[in-house]
Structures are given as C-alpha cells and as structure tokens.
Amino acid sequence: xxxxxxxxxxxxxxxxxxxxxxxxxxxxxxxxxxxxxxxxxxxxxxxxxxxxxxxxxxxxxxxxxxxxxxxxxxxxxxxxxxxxxxxxxxxxxxxxxxxxxxxxxxxxxxxxxxxxxxxxxxxxxxxxxxxxxxxxxxxxxxxxxxxxxxxxxxxxxxxxxxxxxxxxxxxxxxxxxxxxxxxxxxxxxxxxxxxxxxxxxxxxxxxxxxxxxxxxxxxxxxxxxxxxxxxxxxxxxxxxxxxxxxxxxxxxxxxxxxxxxxxxxxxxxxxxxxxxxxxxxxxxxxxxxxxxxxxxxxxxxxxxxxxxxxxxxxxxxxxxxxxxxxxxxxxxxxxxxxxxxxxxxxxxxxxxxxxxxxxxxxxxxxxxxxxxxxxxxxxxxxxxxxxxxxxxxxxxxxxxxxxxxxxxxxxxxxxxxxxxxxxxxxxxxxxxxxxxxxxxxxxxxxxxxxxxx
Numbered sequence: 001x002x003x004x005x006x007x008x009x010x011x012x013x014x015x016x017x018x019x020x021x022x023x024x025x026x027x028x029x030x031x032x033x034x035x036x037x038x039x040x041x042x043x044x045x046x047x048x049x050x051x052x053x054x055x056x057x058x059x060x061x062x063x064x065x066x067x068x069x070x071x072x073x074x075x076x077x078x079x080x081x082x083x084x085x086x087x088x089x090x091x092x093x094x095x096x097x098x099x100x101x102x103x104x105x106x107x108x109x110x111x112x113x114x115x116x117x118x119x120x121x122x123x124x125x126x127x128x129x130x131x132x133x134x135x136x137x138x139x140x141x142x143x144x145x146x147x148x149x150x151x152x153x154x155x156x157x158x159x160x161x162x163x164x165x166x167x168x169x170x171x172x173x174x175x176x177x178x179x180x181x182x183x184x185x186x187x188x189x190x191x192x193x194x195x196x197x198x199x200x201x202x203x204x205x206x207x208x209x210x211x212x213x214x215x216x217x218x219x220x221x222x223x224x225x226x227x228x229x230x231x232x233x234x235x236x237x238x239x240x241x242x243x244x245x246x247x248x249x250x251x252x253x254x255x256x257x258x259x260x261x262x263x264x265x266x267x268x269x270x271x272x273x274x275x276x277x278x279x280x281x282x283x284x285x286x287x288x289x290x291x292x293x294x295x296x297x298x299x300x301x302x303x304x305x306x307x308x309x310x311x312x313x314x315x316x317x318x319x320x321x322x323x324x325x326x327x328x329x330x331x332x333x334x335x336x337x338x339x340x341x342x343x344x345x346x347x348x349x350x351x352x353x354x355x356x357x358x359x360x361x362x363x364x365x366x367x368x369x370x371x372x373x374x375x376x377x378x379x380x381x382x383x384x385x386x387x388x389x390x391x392x393x394x395x396x397x398x399x400x401x402x403x404x405x406x407x408x409x410x411x412x413x414x415x416x417x418x419x420x421x422x423x424x425x426x427x428x429x430x431x432x433x434x435x436x437x438x439x440x441x442x443x444x445x446x447x448x449x450x451x452x453x
Contacts (some may be wrong), residue, residue: 036189056184057286062208064409065192069199069206070219071402076200077274078395080154084278085388088286091143092381100377102133103297107361107374110313113342114354118313123337134322134330137294140380141327142288145245151279152249156236158201158272159252163234165198169214176212184212198225203269220266223254237261241280245328246285249279282387288326289383293376296365298322298330300373304360310341310353319342320352356382 040057087201095101109126116122169191176187195206203219216226225232236250243249252268253261267273303318304310310318318341324330334340342357344348361374368376 029178035191039185060192061257064405065195066206068402068405068409069196069204071398071405072196073203073270073273074398075395075402076271077269077277078391080271080274081278081282082388082391082395084151084275085282085384085391087147088144088283089381089384089388091140092384094381098377099133099136099293099380100374102129102136104361105129105376106133106348107358110354110357110361113340114351114358117342117351117354118348120313121339123313123340123342124342127332127334127337130321130332130334133297134324134332137290137297137327137330141244141287141290141294141330144283144290145243145328148244148249148279148283149247151275152243155252155272155275155279156216156250156273159234159236162198162201162272163231164232165194165201166216166226166231169194169198169216169226170229173213173226174229179212188212199270201270202272202339203267218264218266219269221264223264234264235261237263244284252276272331286380286384287327289376289380291375293380294324294327294330294374296367297373298324299367300360300363300365301357304353304356305341307341307353309344311343311346312341313338313348315346367379380446 030377038058092098106126106129109122109129110123113119113126131302160360172187172194173189176184176191179187195204195214195216198204198216204216204225205219206217207215209215213228214226215228217224223232225234233255235253235255237253239249251263252272253263255261268276295308298321301322305318305321307318312318316339319339320333321331321340322330340354342354344352364370364372364373365376371379
C-alpha cells in the first residue's frame with residue numbers, strides 16, 4: 001500500500017469519526033428535547049478504500065409510535081370528559097348545601113306548617129324554603145347549561161389548533177423531499193411531534209412514505225385530513241341539535257369545494273371526542289334528570305295544593321304552588337303566605353292538607369321510577385359521581401397503557417447518556433487513531449523526500 005493511500009485512508013477515517021462524534025454530540029444536546037429521536041451512524045466502506053460515516057438515521061419503532069398516538073388520544077379524551085364531570089360533581093355538593101338538603105328543609109317547613117297552620121311566620125318560612133329550593137334547582141340546571149356551552153367552545157378551540165397542525169404537516173410534506181437526508185431527520189422529528197399532537201385531539205391513522213411525508217385520515221371514517229401537501233380545513237358549523245338552554249351548538253365538519261361543508265361521520269375520538277361525549281351525552285342526561293325532578297316536584301306539590309278539598313287561610317281554593325316547564329325555570333308561583341292551602345275545608349286550624357304535603361317527602365313518584373323526591377335528588381350526585389369514576393377509570397387504563405408504551409418507545413428512541421458517552425469515547429479514540437495514522441504516513445513521506453534529496 002502506498003503512503004498516499006495510507007494517508008487517504010487515515011483522512012477518510014478521520015472524517016468518518018468526526019461525523020460520528022457530531023451525531024453523538026447532537027444526541028447529547030437533545031437529551032431533554034420532547035419528540036427528539038436519537039440518531040445512529042453506521043460506518044460503511046468508501047470506494048477509495050477507506051471508511052465513511054453513513055447518513056445519521058433516526059431510531060424509531062413505527063408500531064410503537066402509532067400505538068402511542070392512539071393511547072394518547074384515548075387518555076386525553078377521558079381526561080377532557082373527567083375535567084368537565086368534576087365540574088358537574090361540584091354543582092352537586094353533599095350534606096346541608098345539597099339539593100336533597102334543600103328539599104328536606106322544604107318538607108321540614110311543611111311539617112311546621114302542619115303543626116301551626118294559622119301562623120303566618122311559619123307560612124312565610126315555607127315560602128322562603130320553597131324559593132331556596134327552586135333557586136337551587138335553577139342554579140343546577142343553569143350550571144349544566146353553562147358547562148355544555150363551555151364544552152362547545154372548547155371543541156371549536158380544538159378544531160382551530162387541529163387546522164394549524166394539519167397545515168404544518170402539509171408544509172412538511174412539501175419540504176421534506178427536498179430537505180435531504182440530513183435536514184430531513186429534524187423535519188421528521190417535527191412531523192412525529194405534530195402527529196402526536198393531532199392524535200391527542202382526534203383519532204387518526206397515518207401512513208408514512210419513504211420520502212418522509214405523511215398522509216393522515218380519520219381512524220373511524222377514513223376521511224382524509226392530509227394528502228401530500230394538501231390539508232383539509234376543519235370547521236364548526238351550527239348543529240341541528242339545540243343547546244339545553246335553546247341556544248346554538250356546533251358540529252365538526254370538513255370544508256368542501258364551493259363553500260360547502262360536510263359533517264365528519266363516526267366517532268372522532270381524542271380530546272374532541274371526549275368533549276363531544278360530555279356535551280351531547282352526559283350533560284343532557286343530567287339535565288333530563290333535573291327536569292324530571294323539577295316537574296315531579298311541581299306536579300306533586302301542586303296536586304296537593306289544588307286538590308278539590310284544599311283551602312287557604314282565607315277559605316279560598318288553593319292555587320298552584322310551583323310553576324315552570326323544567327329545572328331551568330322552576331319557580332314559586334305563590335306570593336302570599338295566606339295562599340298556602342293547609343286545610344281541608346274552611347276551618348282555619350285544620351292541617352290535613354299540610355299533612356298531605358308532608359307525606360310527599362317519602363311518597364313514591366311514578367314519573368321518577370317509583371322513588372321519592374328526596375331519593376331522586378340524592379341520586380343526582382350519585383349519578384355524577386358514577387360518571388366521573390367511569391371517565392377516570394377509562395383514563396387510568398389509557399394512562400397505564402400509554403406509560404408502558406412510552407417506556408418501550410424510550411428504550412428504542414430516547415437518548416441514553418451512558419450509551420452516548422460510551423460512543424463518544426469510542427469515536428474519539430477512533431479519531432485519534434486516524435490522526436495518528438495520518439501523522440505516521442506524513443512522517444514516512446517526509447523521510448522519503450529527505451532520502452531523495
């Protein structure tokens with residue numbers, strides 16, 4: 001082997017190890033960077049007879065990445081649902097401040113009326129308890145309605161973020177083929193990070209091509225979201241289903257040509273899916289239970305108050321006690337405490353109708369499935385707690401699976417400082433050996449030139 005060949009081999013080895021050291025340094029500097037996949041350099045034979053460093057390759061497991069995106073969506077969907085259900089549970093406190101407590105205080109006041117049917121102060125107390133009860137029902141219904149609009153707004157916000165991420169994926173698809181192998185690795189990190197962000201918000205399936213580009217579609221319906229450098233534009237449009245308060249809700253749609261749009265079919269999954277589940281399923285169910293309780297209370301009390309034999313303190317027939325069409329507008333119709341019909345007939349001291357009102361505390365109400373008003377009020381908090389536990393359990397399962405998959409992914413793709421420092425020492429020694437080979441060849445060449453002279 002000639003001296004020049006020896007120097008050439010040393011030079012190629014020097015450059016190869018220099019490139020490998022640069023890759024290790026990049027790995028070490030990005031050890032805390034979210035979404036960074038470690039690079040690995042493999043040496044390969046150079047046509048000149050030496051060695052060269054191949055292009056740094058990202059170390060990823062596409063199956064693990066795909067499963068991580070899927071479990072991330074399941075986790076964020078359950079979390080979004082739980083976040084709002086916690087708020088529902090907060091509207092339904094236990095104990096004295098609960099709706100059941102307000103109902104008990106109303107019937108306690110009715111018991112006092114039965115004991116003192118002629119006492120105006122007792123009658124005023126019953127009206128005050130009724131006002132507090134109705135206000136509690138209205139506040140609960142209003143809280144549910146407010147949460148539904150909040151969920152609706154959060155869906156619109158998530159769709160806006162989705163459009164940004166989808167558009168960026170499309171731009172990456174345009175730029176990656178021209179970025180080259182070196183620049184393409186950084187873009188691939190960004191692409192995978194964006195896919196994870198999109199997958200948190202909506203359930204997707206993605207197809208990665210050899211040139212690094214990614215096509216994205218909805219997991220359930222297959223509606224294309226990104227194809228090449230073209231991204232779909234999602235929007236929220238007025239839904240045919242009104243809000244609980246009669247206002248407007250929105251559905252997620254995809255823009256079509258000519259200014260048209262089409263609703264996205266199937267389950268959307270992810271955070272958007274979780275918000276939709278709360279908005280369209282959980283909250284309407286709670287609202288229906290509140291309405292049922294309010295109407296049962298109205299009808300049961302009014303039936304006693306307006307019975308054929310009922311009379312007020314002035315001997316007149318009783319008028320309806322409560323009014324309203326549901327929980328949102330339940331109110332006390334009576335304004336004068338003398339109008340409470342405590343008696344059967346015209347005897348002022350008669351309390352038989354007041355006793356019939358007291359009996360409603362434990363009476364089985366057919367419209368409530370045969371349970372009492374108090375039991376129905378207590379069940380509201382129980383139902384909210386059960387829904388919250390179910391959402392949390394789902395989230396915990398998804399979180400556990402996501403954590404396990406993340407650990408597996410990190411074992412493949414995350415930077416290990418111990419491994420990188422070991423490689424750094426190895427490549428530095430290779431660099432030093434290559435430099436020593438060049439010095440030895442240079443020294444031999446200098447000696448040969450000296451002999452010739």
